[in-house]
Amino acid sequence: MATHGIARTNRSRTEEQRQQDLDKIQKYRDLDDQIQSHVKQSNYSDPALFQLTTKILRLNPEYYTIWNVRRRCLISGLLSKRSAGLWRSKASPSTSRSVTTKPSCAASSPSPSAATPADPATSPSPKKDGESGTTPEQGEENTDPKEKEENDEKADIAADTSIVQAELAFTIPLLIEFPKCYWIWGYRSFLLSLCDAMLPAGAARDFWVAELALDSKMLTKDRRNFHAWSYRRFIVSALESTAKPDGDDGSGDGSTATTKSMTESEFAYTYSMIKVDLSNFSAWHNRSKLALRLLDERGADDASRKKFLEEELELVREGLNVGPEDQSLWYYHQFLMDHITAVGAHAGAGEDKETKDLIAPNLSLADRREFVDREVTEIKDLLEDYDDVKLIYEALLEYAMAYRAMGVSDGDTANQDEMMAWLAKLRELDPLRRGRWDDLEKSLKAR
């Protein structure tokens, strides 16, 4: 019902095509009817229902109700009572909802508390090594009921783990074919919430690590997929909240051995994406979101913050030298410039925009002027090769106005005549937005 990018064709069909459609419809509706009749009787523990959902989801992964049926199949029969019970108790969110089926709002919330490790006391590890010692120390060979219970539990965990693995595998081809289908992404995050509930922390974490790898793969297929970017932030925040701070995690991914944070590696990831494609605004955006956290976590002093700004500006400028018509680059440039010109200008823009939210909060006015002057000079240099690129004039005007707003009364980086000349260029090169240029002219003249 919402088709994208499919060429319009003659909508009439031959009788044969119509018959083929009718056959397909018959099969599809038959599957649907069978599922509906199971659902009416709440037959969720019947493996036949689960099989039917597999069939219909392969035909139509947008059919959200069926993903829900599949979830109910898992927690009302296919998974052990132990796992289902643990999931239900984990999934009850902090919200005070009164929905009868417990919502699992925590499962897809990117908040750090969303994915807390399973309680090790109730989930003995099925792994032979590398896990912290939560396995009860009972070596007796006899069939003491307690030991039997523990063995049953191990068997349950092993069986449930393979079910979840199979589920994750089932959705991969669907995700690759339908990378923008909200429901598939949502179902995978449900599966991960199951892992968190039923597995010991280390084992659950392995699933999240694998999920991050899958997400990277999805982002190489479509670098701008905002589902995959959102999901990535969700995975990272879960991984950060389950990493052991002192590095005894033993899972072997030693890169985060001494810290929970993945800010450095994610920041590096944005660079690797930008290197492949300068126009990837999604990567630039994520970089902007990570920058402050990165500096805070590095404990960066004023000098290194200033250096950071210089290096980031240089990175964008390299891009601008080859692609000055690329909006992605200019937005990131604007982000950096906002941090330079913001002090003072932000007074009154809301009490929460304090200097602590700036990349280099202690830059002197002289430093800031120097930064702006240098950028403006560089941008003007671009005009030598690209005098017909309107984004250059837009940036020049923008920064000239920001410079004024910094409270520098004399020695403006541009005078009024120069600004009016840039505006005239904008009118000439970009007539689509002339209404905006009219408003801009009014505000320039009002000064």
Added chain:
Amino acid sequence: MAQLQNLPDELQLATEAHVKYIQSLDSRKDEYEYWLTEHLRLNGVYWGLTALHLLKKPEALPRDATIDFVLSCQHENGGFGAAPGHDAHMLYTVSAVQILALIDAFDELEKRGKGKAAVGKFIADLQNRETGTFAGDEWGEEDTRFLYGAFNALSLMGMLDLVDVDKAVDHIKACANFDGGYGLTPGAESHSGQIFTCLAALSIVGRMESVEADKLGKWLSERQLPNGGLNGRPEKQEDVCYSWWVLSSLAMINRTHWIDRNALFGFILRCQDTEKGGISDRPGNMVDVWHTLFGLTGLSLLGYPGLDEIDPVYCLPKSTTQRILGSKE
């Protein structure tokens, strides 16, 4: 608007063809696509019906059958699914409320449905009381689409007091980005669709004070491409549906004049199937009811002659929102 009357035939709005196209949508049961899109049926009714109202043919779909269908999608808990037997979800519950608003049939909820109170409770129970945002259903996926949907439906029913508006507004603020736009969740990239949901939610509760209108207006106006169409994010392709997300957002911050009206008219009208009706994402592609609606809402917002006026906040005709909410002026 004089120059529009002089446009060539293919750039005139094919009103009759569009009406027929929308009327034909429910008679396509011998097409596989009809069944594959059943999970969108209730949305589809809302899209089609709103389009017909804009085309000033509100009677083109039978009122009684529409109400019957809407109510057949309702669950005991008050929520609505996409079609009978489909699970209840915010997205369909909002469509149900919008349809009933459109045809002035809220009273049917009391007479034959589960009552307005149950609908309100279903929606309000989906609010995450800690963060203020909303989930789509009991399985918990959260994003700003659901928050907007909740505000839209609850305000139409006069039940906004069921939710924590302040917390929700704080959540929207947390979704704001340096470029003035808003994302799906805090941390997510600005996207025109999400900008619409956040601005409209803020508009509904009269809390636009945190919006950086100039910055956002610049970003939104840069969505217009040389062919007149609008894209949803930087460096992406144009698509008719952004005629709505971008333009309604510009309208909410009083800056629709920051893009070229005639260029957008031309782009939308070139996406029409003038013969068989309907509007597609780009010229020459397959039409669908979703793009048909959002093409028409775009035209309406820009004042295309002969179309009913659309409310940029609710995506319903202004006559509908004025009847229910009164004039805000």
